[in-house]
Amino acid sequence: MKFASSAKFAAVALTAALALTACGGGNSSSGGSAGPVDGKGKKLSVLTGVNAQYSAQQKQWFTDIAAKFKAQTGADVEFETFASANDELTRIQTSVVSGQGPDVYSLGTTFTPTAYATKAFVTLSDDDWKKLGGKDKFNQAALGISGPDAQHQAGIPFVSRPFVMAYNKDILAAAGIDKPASSWDELAAQAKKMTNPTTGTFGLATGYKDNFDPWKFIWAMSVQAGNPLVDGKTLKLDDPTVKKAYDTYFGWLTKDKVVDPASIGWSNSNAVAAFASGKAGYLLMTTSSSLPTLEKSAVAGKYAYATMPTTAPGQTSPQGDAANAASILSGDNVVVADYSKQKDLAFAYINLITSKDEQLNFQKIFGDLPANAEALKSLDNPALKPVADTAAKSKATPFTGAWGDIQLALLNVVVQSIPDLSKGSVDDSSLQARLKDAQTKGQASLDRASK
Amino acid sequence: MSTDSLTAGKASRRKSSHAAKPGPQSPENAPRRRKGLSERNRPLWMLIPGGLLMVIIIVVPLLLGIFMSGLDLDQYSLRKWVSAPFIGVQNFVEALTASPLLHAIWLSVSYSLLAMVVTIPLGIAGAVATQNAFKGRAVIRSIFLIPYVLPSFVVATVWRTMFQPGSVIDSALHSVGIDPGLWLNGPQSFWTLILVQIWASWPFVYLLALSGLQSVDHEVHEASALDGALWWNKLRYVVFPYLKGPLALAFLIGMLHHINNFTLPFVLFGVPAPSDVELLPILTYVTSFQSFRFGLSAAMAFISLILIAIPLFVYLRAVKLDDSETPGGKK
The missing domain is CATH 3.40.190.10 (Periplasmic binding protein-like II)
Structure with a gap:
């Protein structure tokens, strides 16, 4: 019996191999x-x-x-x-x-x-x-x-x-906001005004468990603060601007409390769903491909797209080339x-x-x-x-073969910080340690790329 | 996979030697051919297709993998990969000293062992409970097998959905006043993985335990009843010895399966994996397909092969011992 089946298998495999060769x-x-x-x-x-x-x-x-x-x-x-x-x-x-x-x-x-x-x-x-x-x-x-x-x-x-943000015109108007934020600080301040836990409305919708979004935030805020992340053969993840970016990004959840606590388990599509149900003021890091979904949702006709902030956290106006770093x-x-x-x-x-x-x-x-x-x-x-x-x-994100690894390292910092996020605060020293680890790994990869 | 093919090979070999014995009587054997060949050797040529396949599917990739583990192979040298620089054991040194490999091995082995330790009693209990006929037994037995027939991907997706922050499991526990914390990240994720693994793999132990129970002769039950053995004594001294063989196999195969399990942690936790569940297959995958360090990852895979070869060796020995006995023999 075993023979029969293995012989059959062999026949099938041979045929397949022949077919492949033919192709x-x-x-x-x-x-x-x-x-x-x-x-x-x-x-x-x-x-x-x-x-x-x-x-x-x-x-x-x-x-x-x-x-x-x-x-x-x-x-x-x-x-x-x-x-x-x-x-x-x-x-x-x-x-x-x-x-x-x-x-x-x-x-x-x-x-x-x-x-x-x-x-x-x-x-x-x-x-x-x-x-x-x-x-x-x-x-x-x-x-x-x-x-x-x-x-x-x-x-x-x-x-x-390109990545943009969508905003709910009704929620913004209700909070007395006449135009979408152009700096990250202003965004957080506006989000605070719109957040109302009793109605389940939050200022921002974003997914901390997404496979791509987190590093895009860190990239944007760092680049806008003047740190290109990759400077020639040097990786600069240990720069204060990167730490500041993570602090801001985590701060929405831990300090400002303007995102749904459940978003530590969300991917981008969960965030889109939350915004589509009218429970969020801003949907961050989205593209025009969310348009068909939103058009069919509860917020149809009540939302608009806007460029994401280009003023780095802690600053009042775009520095240097920051205005041209609205999106990757x-x-x-x-x-x-x-x-x-x-x-x-x-x-x-x-x-x-x-x-x-x-x-x-x-x-x-x-x-x-x-x-x-x-x-x-x-x-x-x-x-x-x-x-x-x-x-x-x-x-453009840095054009190096090591970028995949750098991106992964940036993302990994968020993944490993999620237990802290769920407890409500990300310990400064452990964030530093994770950044150091990301820097070491990313730099090693960059060294291979420039070899 | 390799264990399957090895047992298959063994089984076929056994079958062929059986087939050889009644050879002279079988009609398809022409008398002229019978003369020239010894009876033992005759059917071996039939192994060629299977053997060839094994060489192509298992041996060649294995050798290539070992070869790759000595190369500095990455995205920059992939295109002409045969001529990638040979760096000897450097990949192994890096894997053991500068990567989370040892941590990953520790996690993989401990998780596999813990899951096994729980599934064995569960499997035995399930088998004993459905041993005697009762109304609806067939239904219960079928239900027991559901986790086993579901694809790993489906199991992991469903559990992941249930374990999301604020999802069904959280709200159920909240309603009885427990704050469970985070399931899919942090230290608890290790236990989440074990829990899901137990759910998914206990029917395998159940199946093997059931097969062991089936082989207990009716007379043995009667004899122990006549001797007045109560249920525990009967289980402990009469039934369990029958289960020893099948359960040893279940343990070994289960361990191999768990250590090699990629789908479950990958779908449950994603990559990059939280450091508490960065298991061996996940680490190898990320090294290969996210960081493009093919050489390093081949070295990791080779180390895990050695790790798996240890229980595999024990398993093959066990099968060999069983060979001379009747199946389910009491040893």
């Missing part, structure tokens, strides 16, 4: 010598993130864009999706090692430095940019995280997703795999999806802002105005 063969043979736009009989493979919020629309978009691409070049496009950043990473690692896989990848902006460090993606030459319709076609701010410098860029901006430079880049045998076809595809019309169409369906400069200018939805403004005031 591989098909892929490599498709790389012909035809011209850039003649892709007859070829197939371009594109890996992109799955859009759980609009999955039906995404499938439709795939079909539509594939038809347009076929009409333009005669080639087919095959879309593959990944469900999470980890999925994507695994996929990239496999492709990098084996030298075969998708031709075009879609990457989150903060992941672009890590991907760039693997050297598995095409660094675009002037010629390549021409194939995409020139560098000027893109929103110049969005190019800030395409590569380490203007001459070495691998990431082609596809969409912008966020969105998606597309990259072309270095091993791809049909790079021209890949560029033709990217040229199509970054064209003005396609970008506007994409915005309409999914809410993400265009990376195409012309398309961005032509947006006329007033609700999106503050978001589009923020897109121009976004600052």
